[in-house]
Amino acid sequence: MSNLAQPYSEKEKNQIFNESFMPLLTAAYNFAFRLTLDEDDAKDLVQDTYLKAFRFIESFQKGTNAKAWLFRILKNSFINDYRKKTKEPSKVDYQEVEQVYNSEDAEASMTTDLRVDVLQDMIGDEVANALNALPVDFRTVIILCDIEGFTYEEMAKILDIPIGTVRSRLHRARNLLKEKLSDYYKHSDR
Amino acid sequence: MVNFYQGNFMETNQQKSAETSKQMGCSSCNECLQVLQIVLDGEATPEEADFVHHHIATCNHCLECYEVDKTLRQMVKAKVLNLNCPQDLAQLIEVKISELVIKV
Ligand SMILES: [Zn+2]
Numbered sequence: 001m002s003n004l005a006q007p008y009s010e011k012e013k014n015q016i017f018n019e020s021f022m023p024l025l026t027a028a029y030n031f032a033f034r035l036t037l038d039e040d041d042a043k044d045l046v047q048d049t050y051l052k053a054f055r056f057i058e059s060f061q062k063g064t065n066a067k068a069w070l071f072r073i074l075k076n077s078f079i080n081d082y083r084k085k086t087k088e089p090s091k092v093d094y095q096e097v098e099q100v101y102n103s104e105d106a107e108a109s110m111t112t113d114l115r116v117d118v119l120q121d122m123i124g125d126e127v128a129n130a131l132n133a134l135p136v137d138f139r140t141v142i143i144l145c146d147i148e149g150f151t152y153e154e155m156a157k158i159l160d161i162p163i164g165t166v167r168s169r170l171h172r173a174r175n176l177l178k179e180k181l182s183d184y185y186k187h188s189d190r
Numbered sequence: 191m192v193n194f195y196q197g198n199f200m201e202t203n204q205q206k207s208a209e210t211s212k213q214m215g216c217s218s219c220n221e222c223l224q225v226l227q228i229v230l231d232g233e234a235t236p237e238e239a240d241f242v243h244h245h246i247a248t249c250n251h252c253l254e255c256y257e258v259d260k261t262l263r264q265m266v267k268a269k270v271l272n273l274n275c276p277q278d279l280a281q282l283i284e285v286k287i288s289e290l291v292i293k294v
Contacts, residue, residue, distance in 0.1 A: 017287075022280065022283075025275050025279060025280055025283075026272065026274070026275040029273065029275045029276070029279065030272050030273055030275075033273055034270075039273075039276075043276055043279060043282075046279060046283075047279070047282055047283055047286060050283045050286075050287075051283070051286055051287065051290065054287050054290065055290070114258055114262075115254075115258065116254075116257045116258055116261045119258065119261045119262060119265055120261060120265070122265060122269065123269070124269035124270070124271060126269075127265050127266060127269040127270060128269065128270045128271070131266065131270055142266060145231060146263050146266040146267055147266065147267060147270060151232075151233065152231070152233050167227070167228065170227065170231070171227055174227070174259065174262060177262065177266075178258070178262060181262075
């Protein structure tokens with residue numbers, strides 16, 4: 001993700017935009033929806049993202065990962081413009097969550113009472129609701145890793161954080177998700 | 191990545207089935223749980239993946255952690271469904287871009 005401007009002609013710019021970025025529209029919309037949890041906000045966020053992508057297309061190097069480049073713009077637009085509007089926990093709340101999990105032993109937090117058969121019986125809504133209930137930073141790493149299939153290295157670039165932080169945030173996110181799913185199971189009639 | 195090691199896993203299961211988790215000791219479990227996540231994410235070295243697959247072949251506790259976390263990933267991938275993109279979104283973007291181009 002080099003910031004060096006590429007000497008693209010106007011024709012090339014349009015071609016890159018149409019061939020590399022427009023096909024990613026559905027993926028971008030879904031990422032935006034999972035961040036904002038609102039269809040109208042997601043639509044606005046994607047439009048802003050694509051406008052920025054077009055304006056800054058000279059900083060995109062042909063042959064590099066277009067999806068990671070676009071998702072990074074989308075994530076930054078979300079943080080700058082949408083995060084304030086949404087009812088997400090504030091940065092302070094989020095840091096508290098991270099501290100709580102930092103203080104915990106990695107192995108100790110692994111042991112949930114979730115079993116494979118319990119997990120397999122979960123319906124789609126339960127999994128989606130549990131994921132959506134996570135603080136946005138934790139939700140984001142799970143989306144990027146498990147749904148979008150980005151590598152740690154790509155995630156580090158998209159989120160502007162070190163790979164070690166990607167790994168530890170993913171670990172905490174998964175433990176939080178398991179806790180939520182385990183709560184659903186305990187409070188259901190099954 | 192996981193599939194790639196599936197063959198190995200079956201093999202080690204047979205080779206090491208005599209070994210008990212007690213013999214392997216607690217430090218093995220700690221090491222296993224520490225690299226389990228990166229193995230499941232396909233980010234581990236072949237040595238780390240080998241180590242985990244050898245270990246879970248004989249340690250029920252770590253095997254269960256492995257299976258739960260593997261299933262969690264599968265459930266997220268399978269159950270969190272994609273929305274259809276709004277039909278007018280591509281056009282909205284094209285209009286905004288053409289406005290941008292005219293201004294410049
Ligand atoms: Zn073990």
